[in-house]
Amino acid sequence: MSNFSRKWPLKAGFSLFNRIVSRSSVLMVICWLMNAVTAIATEDTSIMFVGEDLSVLTIASRRAESPESAPAVAQVITAEEMRRNGVDTVAEALSLTQGFYILPDQRGSVPYQRGVKDGTLFLYNSVPLTADGSRAVTPLDKDVSLASIERIEVIRGPGSVLWGPDAFAGIVNIVPKRGRDVNGFEVQAQGGSPDKDRSVNLLWGKNTGLWEGFAALNLREGNAPFHNFNLVRLAGPDNMPLPFSERIGMEDLPDSRSVEGVFNLSWQDWLRFSGRWSESQRYYVLNDASSSLFWRGKRETPFRFLRMEAERSYGPSKLSLNAYYSEFDFSEQEVDLPTLSQKSRVSYAELLYDRELWNADALATLGVSYRYNTVNGAIVSKGYPPDFMVPGNIFFLPIVRQQDISTRMPSAFMQVRRHWNLLDAWCGLRMDDHEYDTTLSYNAGVSMRLSHEWQLKLLSGSAYRTPYNLQFAQKTGIKPEEIRSLSAQLLWKPLPGLNLSATGFWNHIEHHMNEDALAGLSAPVSERIAGLEWEGRWTPVKDLTLWLNGTVFSNAGDDETYSLYIKRLVGGVWVDSLYRSWDVPYDTGSDGLLNAGVNWRALKNLDLSLRVQYAHARDFYYDKGRLMEHTPSNWLAASSVTLKDWPVKKGELQWSVKNLLDNDYPIQGTYAPQHNPPFQTYLTWRWRF
Numbered sequence: 186m187s188n189f190s191r192k193w194p195l196k197a198g199f200s201l202f203n204r205i206v207s208r209s210s211v212l213m214v215i216c217w218l219m220n221a222v223t224a225i226a227t228e229d230t231s232i233m234f235v236g237e238d239l240s241v242l243t244i245a246s247r248r249a250e251s252p253e254s255a256p257a258v259a260q261v262i263t264a265e266e267m268r269r270n271g272v273d274t275v276a277e278a279l280s281l282t283q284g285f286y287i288l289p290d291q292r293g294s295v296p297y298q299r300g301v302k303d304g305t306l307f308l309y310n311s312v313p314l315t316a317d318g319s320r321a322v323t324p325l326d327k328d329v330s331l332a333s334i335e336r337i338e339v340i341r342g343p344g345s346v347l348w349g350p351d352a353f354a355g356i357v358n359i360v361p362k363r364g365r366d367v368n369g370f371e372v373q374a375q376g377g378s379p380d381k382d383r384s385v386n387l388l389w390g391k392n393t394g395l396w397e398g399f400a401a402l403n404l405r406e407g408n409a410p411f412h413n414f415n416l417v418r419l420a421g422p423d424n425m426p427l428p429f430s431e432r433i434g435m436e437d438l439p440d441s442r443s444v445e446g447v448f449n450l451s452w453q454d455w456l457r458f459s460g461r462w463s464e465s466q467r468y469y470v471l472n473d474a475s476s477s478l479f480w481r482g483k484r485e486t487p488f489r490f491l492r493m494e495a496e497r498s499y500g501p502s503k504l505s506l507n508a509y510y511s512e513f514d515f516s517e518q519e520v521d522l523p524t525l526s527q528k529s530r531v532s533y534a535e536l537l538y539d540r541e542l543w544n545a546d547a548l549a550t551l552g553v554s555y556r557y558n559t560v561n562g563a564i565v566s567k568g569y570p571p572d573f574m575v576p577g578n579i580f581f582l583p584i585v586r587q588q589d590i591s592t593r594m595p596s597a598f599m600q601v602r603r604h605w606n607l608l609d610a611w612c613g614l615r616m617d618d619h620e621y622d623t624t625l626s627y628n629a630g631v632s633m634r635l636s637h638e639w640q641l642k643l644l645s646g647s648a649y650r651t652p653y654n655l656q657f658a659q660k661t662g663i664k665p666e667e668i669r670s671l672s673a674q675l676l677w678k679p680l681p682g683l684n685l686s687a688t689g690f691w692n693h694i695e696h697h698m699n700e701d702a703l704a705g706l707s708a709p710v711s712e713r714i715a716g717l718e719w720e721g722r723w724t725p726v727k728d729l730t731l732w733l734n735g736t737v738f739s740n741a742g743d744d745e746t747y748s749l750y751i752k753r754l755v756g757g758v759w760v761d762s763l764y765r766s767w768d769v770p771y772d773t774g775s776d777g778l779l780n781a782g783v784n785w786r787a788l789k790n791l792d793l794s795l796r797v798q799y800a801h802a803r804d805f806y807y808d809k810g811r812l813m814e815h816t817p818s819n820w821l822a823a824s825s826v827t828l829k830d831w832p833v834k835k836g837e838l839q840w841s842v843k844n845l846l847d848n849d850y851p852i853q854g855t856y857a858p859q860h861n862p863p864f865q866t867y868l869t870w871r872w873r874f
Contacts (some may be wrong), residue, residue: 189497200605213352218234219539224695236398238862241261241336241821242255242262242369243311243338244340247589253676254609254632256602256632257342258340258341258642258672258690259340260412260733261336262278262282264362265330266332270796271823271827271841271842271843272321273327273375273841274294275325275337276289276294276325276326276857277335280358281782288852288853289852291470291471291482292484292855293326293825294325297774298354299341300354300666300716300740300773301354301694302699302773302774304353304354305357306355307357307359309329309461309840310358310461310581311358311492312461312490312509314349320653324465327384327446328443328486328693329399330403330405330444330445332371332401332871333362333401334359335613336360338861340352340363341355341688341718342354343626343646343648344356344628344648345626346600346627347598348615349554350594350617350650350651351648351675352838353649353666353789354668354692358704361459361461363390364392366399367399368392368628369390369391369559369874370387371386371388371873372387372388373385373386373873375868375870376867377867377868378866379410379864379865380407380408381658382407382867383405384405386401386404388400392595395453397447397449397450398569399447399455400446401446402444403443403446403447404441404444405444406442408468409438409468410865413436413859414435414479415434415437415643416433416520417432417435417480417520418432418434419522420521420522422561424582424693425582426573426578426579433713438481441467441468443463443464443466443467444465444580445463446461447460447461451706455495455497456482457492457495459491460489460491460492461488462488463486463488464487465490466484467484468482469772470793471854471855473856473857474812474857478574481520483517483519483524485514485517486515487514488512489511491510491514493507493508493509494506502541503539504536505536505538505539505872507534507535509531510531511530513528515528522719524584525562525585525587529560529867530559530561531557536552536553537550538550538551542603546604547604549599551599552596552597554594559589559591560590560654562658563587563589564585565654565655566655568583569583572703574635592619592657593620594619594620595701597615597763597771598614599613599614600613600614600619607633608631609632613627613629614627617649621652621663624651624665629646631643631870634774637854639676640677641676642672642676644671645669645670647667648667649665651668654707655706656698661823666694666696668692668693668694668695669692670691670871672689672771673688674686674689681725685723687719688718689716690715690718691713692713694713694742697709697710697771702747702856708745708746708747710742710746711739712742712771715739716737717736717738718735719733719734728786729786731782732782732784733779733782735777735838736778738773739776744771745768745769746766747769748765749765750761751764769806769810773803776803776865778798778800778804779798782794782795782796783796785797787841790829790830790831790871791827792826793826793827794825795822796823797822797823802816805817805853807856814851814858823843824842833872836871836872837870837872838866838869839868839869839870839871840866840869841867842867843864844865847864
C-alpha cells in the first residue's frame with residue numbers, strides 16, 4: 186500500500202489479506218471471530234458470566250472485573266495501598282510492582298516495563314497522557330496528584346486490540362475518584378524536606394443516586410534535591426556565545442510548581458463527562474560528562490482533556506460512544522537558550538458494540554474509532570547542548586529543526602470472550618490505518634481453573650508503537666516498531682489470605698529504535714527479552730500483611746547503532762557527511778528487581794509500614810559510546826507511620842521517609858551520571874468531612 190493512502194477499505198484490505206494469510210495464528214483468530222459475530226444474530230441472552238466476581242479493573246475488556254478473571258496479566262493498585270505505604274507519586278507506586286523499573290531522571294521519571302523503555306501506554310481516565318512522537322515525556326511525578334486518584338490499573342503485556350498503538354509493553358490507567366468515593370469534602374496538606382515540598386489538595390464529591398459528581402483542585406510547589414548550578418548564561422545580546430568567564434557564576438533553581446484540576450459528572454450512570462486541566466513547571470540541574478559544568482533546565486507540560494461517554498443497553502446488547510479532545514503542550518529550555526515548544530491536539534471518537542452470546546457465557550465486542558492528531562512545532566532535531574558549552578566555543582549556538590505534523594487514523598477492532606465451567610478463552614483483532622502504514626494487532630489466550638487453589642493463564646499478543654517525530658518528518662521508509670509477546674501466569678491460593686503468582690514472559694521486538702540526545706535515532710534492530718515475574722501476599726492475621734514481588738529477565742539481540750552526521754561543503758553544496766558511528770548495548774534498565782514490605786496495624790488507630798527495594802547493577806553510556814558508567818546493585822528502604830482520627834474524627838496524620846539509609850550511588854542522567862534522590866521525609870495530614 187502506498188504511503189499516506191486514504192483509500193484504506195480497498196487498498197489496505199488487500200494488503201491486510203496478504204499479511205493475514207502469511208500468519209496462520211492470526212488466520213485462526215479471524216475464523217474464531219467470524220464464527221462469533223455470525224452468532225450475534227441468533228443468540229439471545231441477558232447476563233454475562235453469572236457468578237463472576239466483578240471488581241475494579243476495567244481496561245482489560247472495557248468491563249469491570251477482577252484481575253484474576255481479566256483476559257490479561259493484570260493488577261490493581263488501590264488508593265488505600267498507596268496511602269498505607271506512604272507513596273506520593275504514580276512513578277513510586279509503579280516502582281513497587283513487578284515488571285517496572287523507574288529511572289528518576291532530572292527532567293522526569295523514565296519508565297521501563299519488562300525491559301522496554303517508554304513502552305507503556307499511560308492513560309488518565311482512559312485518555313492518553315502523551316501524544317504522537319512524544320513518548321519520552323510522561324507526567325508520572327508530583328504533577329499528577331494521588332489525592333484525586335482512586336486506583337491505578339496495570340496490564341503487563343501488549344494491549345493494542347482495545348487501546349490502539351503504544352499499548353506496547355503494557356498499559357497503566359490512572360482512575361480518578363468519583364462522588365461516592367468522597368461524598369463530602371476532603372482536604373490534604375503536605376510538607377517535606379530537603380526539597381521544601383509543600384502541597385494542598387481540595388476535594389469534593391456527591392452521590393445522589395440520579396447524578397454523581399466529583400471535583401478536585403491540587404496545588405504543589407517545591408525544589409529539586411540538587412539545585413545549585415554554575416553555568417548561569419551562555420548567549421550574549423548579539424545571540425553569540427559569551428566569553429567563558431562571563432558564563433560562570435553560582436545560582437539556585439527557582440521552585441517547581443504544578444496546578445491540577447479534575448472533575449467528573451454522571452447522570453443515571455449512562456451519561457458521563459470528565460476532564461483534567463494541569464499546568465506544570467519543573468526546574469532541574471543538568472551537567473556534562475566531566476561533571477564540572479552544571480546548568481539550569483526547565484520543562485513545562487500543560488495537559489488538558491474533556492471526555493464524554495454515553496452507553497445504552499438493549500437486552501443482551503450494549504452500545505457505547507466515547508469521545509475526547511486533549512491538548513498536550515510541551516516546552517523545554519536549557520540555560521538561556523531559546524525555549525523549544527511543541528503543541529499537540531488530539532480529537533478522538535469511538536463507537537463500541539457489545540453483545541452477550543451463548544446464554545451469557547460469551548461476549549463479543551466490536552468497535553470502530555477515528556483519531557486526528559496535530560503537532561505544531563514537532564521537534565525533529567536539535568543540537569547537543571554540552572558540545573556548545575565548552576570554553577573554546579565562541580561562535581555557535583545549538584540549531585533546532587521543528588516541523589508541523591498531522592496524522593489521521595481510522596481503526597476497526599473486535600474481541601470475543603467465551604466462558605465454560607473451568608475455562609475462559611478470548612481472542613481479538615485490530616486494524617489501524619496509519620497514514621504511513623496499515624498495522625494489524627492481535628491477542629489470544631485462555632484462563633484455566635485447574636482446581637479451587639490453582640489458576641493458569643496463557644496469553645499471546647502483538648502491538649505497534651507510534652514512530653518518532655523525525656520518522657514522520659522524513660515520510661519515507663517508516664516501519665513501526667512491533668512487539669510479539671507470550672505470557673504464562675500461574676496463580677495459587679493455598680490458604681485464606683495467602684496469594685502467590687508467577688509469570689513467565691517472552692517478547693520479540695522488531696524495528697526497534699531508540700533516541701539519543703546527541704545522535705538522534707538509532708538504526709532499527711531486533712531484540713528478544715525473556716523473564717520471570719513473581720508476587721506473594723500473605724495476611725496471617727487480620728492486622729498484618731506481608732508482601733513480596735520481583736522481576737528477572739535477560740535480553741538477546743542487536744546493539745543499538747548511532748550515526749552522527751555533520752554538514753560539509755562539497756562542490757559548493759552542503760551535504761550530510763558521516764562524522765562518527767558507535768554501538769552500545771540495548772537499554773533495558775535494571776534486569777533484576779525485588780520489592781518487599783510489611784503493613785501492620787499496631788493499634789486501632791496506628792498503622793506502620795516498612796518496605797525495601799532492590800535493583801540490580803546496570804551500565805549506561807555517554808560521549809558517543811566512549812564513556813561507560815556503572816550503577817551498582819543497590820537497596821533502598823522507606824517507612825511510614827499513620828495516625829488515624831487525629832486530631833479530629835476522620836482526620837489522618839502520616840509521617841513518611843524515603844531512602845531511609847540515605848544511600849548514595851550514581852544513576853543515569855540526561856547527559857551524564859547524577860546522584861540518586863537522597864533521604865527525604867514528609868508530613869501529610871488528611872481530613873474528610
